[in-house]
Amino acid sequence: MQREIDHLRRSLRHEWQRRTPSNLGFSFDNNEDESYRRRLRTPPNETFSSDEDYHHERKDRNSSSVSLGNDAMSRSLNQIARSPFTRWIERGRLSQRFSQPTFTMYNGRTDPVEHVSYFNQRMVVHSKNEHLMYKVFPSSLGYVAMRWFNSLRAGSVDSFKELTQVFGSQFVTCRRVPRPLASLLSLSMREGETLKTYSNRYSEMFNEMDGDFDDVAISTFKLGLPIEHGLRKSLTGKPVTNIRQLMDQINKY
Structure with missing residues (x-):
């Protein structure tokens, strides 16, 4: 039995020697052999270091993008937090009894002068309260107009007149162009x-x-009617002097 075991060991040793690189025609010097053995002993966490570097690089890029986004948001929020009103306006206190009216929001597409006129009418009972007029006006602005308001330089507005002027200048392209007399x-x-x-x-x-x-409007309205029309005859026989009287005459027919 022992002989058979020894024979089997010799056969395995011989087979192993036959399969070694020296028998296959390859040669390694001591340095290469040592390098090869070191690579064989390389731990898994070192073997895949290039993959980890790639993932770390991607993570760094993503973190950098998030950081830039946060910086932009912070700048925007800081800009909003800065009031365009001067300090004396900001120090003004509002009456606790003030009840803010409901406004139709300005959308940035209609006449800014008409909006200011509309705002003044809604706030007519408070028109003498400068601080109130300043601070309530932004509440009548929609999304587009609020972006403009938030972009105003801090402390750049010192009066309600100045605020409405810069507002009108910003949206001047939305001004309604009056009809010429020729169109009438x-x-x-x-x-x-x-x-x-x-x-x-x-x-x-x-x-x-x-x-x-009014005079031109009344005359041209009458001339625009057919000659045989009863209202034209009435306006010729009994002329009216203002648009209100003309409307009353129209309603009778």
Whole structure:
């Protein structure tokens, strides 16, 4: 039995020697052999260091992107926190009895002058309270206009007049262009059109004009009616002197 075991050991040793690199035609010097043995003993956490470096690099890039986003948000929030009003305005106290009216928000697409006029009408009972007018005005602004308001330089606004002026300058391209007088002169009742439809078209056009043109409006409205129309005859026989009287005459027909 012992002989068979010894024989088996010799056979395995011989086979191992036959399969070694020296028998396959390869040669390694001592340095290469030592390097090879070190690589074989390299722990798994060192073997995959390149993968870890890649993931760390990606994590660093993501962290950097998040940091830039946070910085931008912080700057925006800091800008919003800075009031464009001067200190004396900020120190003003509001009455505890003040009840803020409901506003139609300015969307940045309509006439800014009309919005200021609308705001003044809603705040007419508080128009003498400067601090109140300053601080409530932003509450009437929608998203687009609030972005403009938040971008104003800190302490740059010292009066309500100044605030409304810079507001108007910002949205000046949204100003409503008044209709020229010529557009009113060209109106006339169309064939088959009712008096109500014609008068509504005329009123809309007249309301889009700036200036005192009552006399011209009355005359051109009458001339726009058919010659045989009863209202034209009535206006010729009993002339009216203002638009209110003209509307009263129209309502009778």
